[in-house]
Amino acid sequence: MSNFIDYIRIFCKSGNGGRGVTHFMRTKYNAKAGPDGGDGGRGGHIILKGNAQLWTLLHLRYYKNVLAENGENGMKSNKTGRDGKDIIIEVPLGTIAKDEETGAVEAEILEDGQEVIWLPGGRGGLGNQHFATATNQVPEHSQPGEPGVEGYKFLELKVLADVGLVGFPNAGKSTLLSVISAAKPKIADYAFTTLTPNLGMVEYRGGRSFCVADLPGIIEGAAEGKGLGHRFLRHIERNSVLLFLLPADSADHKKEFEVLYNELREYNPDMLQKDMLIAVSKSDMLDDELKQEIARQLPANIPHVFISSVANKGLTELKDKLWELLNKNHG
Template identity: 80%
Template sequence: MEKNFIDYIRVFCRSGHGGAGIKHFMRNKLTAKGGPDGGDGGRGAHIILRGNSQLWTLLHLRYYKNVLAENGAPGGKNNMTGRDGKDIIIEVPLGTIARDEETGEVQAEILEDGQEIVFMRGGRGGLGNSHFATPTNQVPEHAQPGEPGVEGWKLLELKVLADVGLVGFPNAGKSTLLSSITAAKPKIADYAFTTLVPQLGMVEYREGKSFCIADLPGIIEGAAEGRGLGHRFLRHIERNAVLLFLIPADSNDHKKEFEILVNELEEYNPEMLQKDFIVAISKSDMLDDELKAAITKELPKNVPHVFISAVTGQGLTELKDILWQKLNA
């Protein structure tokens, strides 16, 4: 599974050069010295990105290191326009952004199924000499070359599209929660970094409604500097509308754990703090009312919290209600 989840690809792209217009004069058995009839060159092929909701990784592009589009054909006699280059369509999962490696500029963002963006334009075909005839120059001796295509190294990044992102230290119980409230079947084990790739699941809510939740690789202190799974993890929560912080009931310091998680997000991108936060205390089946009251005092007053147990089902309906309200506020 881990080997099949590819969320970052570097690829060299070159769009097609435009075909050259030609210099030609009409000649046939009835016309010894006719006028200019050189045709235009064809357009160079575009490179197009297309969204495909059936894809969830960039794995299919892993060995696609050079994307070289076809050149346009040169023009012909009798004002014949050259054939356009055949466009290359690269299918990508929803949530893919494409940026230029040199400048870092985001050049395309795919968010919808079937959405197409001309990522790199092919060069225009050159004009044939028939375009340059004038009353004072009836035998133009020149035609335009085609415009060159564009080329460069591009980066394709996938940012998972989900409504809710599960945030917590390794071993907080995120995978267990996901498997208990959705149909997803993440790998679960009692050691850090079990989840190395985002796991998506659909939560069935009341009256046939549903929303998407993502279990993201565990964050650790220093993720913003790239430690642990670092930026690879943080990239995927940029698009989540609501962040659900999962803190286990047996944590030594619930308040400190929450603050560390928030600090990592802020270090990476301060805009993360604009999202809605919810705190869930997992493994709460081991708590009595007195301990719950003590933990509640530790938690920030302005962030809603809920005590849950994925094992007994405690608090899961309440959690779904809070998430749905936040998503539709």
């Protein structure tokens, strides 16, 4: 079974190495008093770095060309040219880097803070000081720098959504997803069903983002294996947070929540160990008194928030609460 894939294609080029220099010391009496040509600097590397605070590749969607700086040429007086500046691309854990042409996996980032030199910069050339010998004390030879590495590359992230969205079909799940999600990644087809779980990337402050999956068919007998049943439910076990969506106009909020909760418990009691949040949707139609009335029916030990996707109310608070839950175990 394929996971979801969050997917970016970029053109990368590491820096060229600087040229080594042919140069001679000049003294009052000798225009070629000895070689003193310095080496060229190394070209800039392109480096991948793992960041546990990132959940998707969304922040890279505007990176079309990643070009590292070239190394400087060597200078006289045996001075080495400056190295080109490295480019560090921060990626979420679980990111795989591939070459487009060969399909070869070039790097995989699995740990926070892990750094991999993905495309090394070219080495700087040696200056003529290195080529002096007993028989040739005036070498006219120095090396050019090595070229950097370039090519089209893919970054892929296998995503199993961070937030699972649980609710009956009328709860407004797809409306919520369309309003809070910034971009849809390419979604692998599920071979076993025509139903595709809707997946949304939610952009958060500071270029961070997380992933929300609408879990279709989880309800109405999913635990017995109807609909998507076990094969999909098994894949939401990495969901860190379960978001229950209850519509404001539900006849019985307490009962609706209990049905959803029991469905999960019958499928796998471990699911109930996850962090949970309740969002009451369509709440633009409620006054404060009705909100208090609904809040009294909800479980006291699960936080809740009133939202309206259409009126764009409560959505910032919803994202804040989800982010807080997602990151409480990630430092």
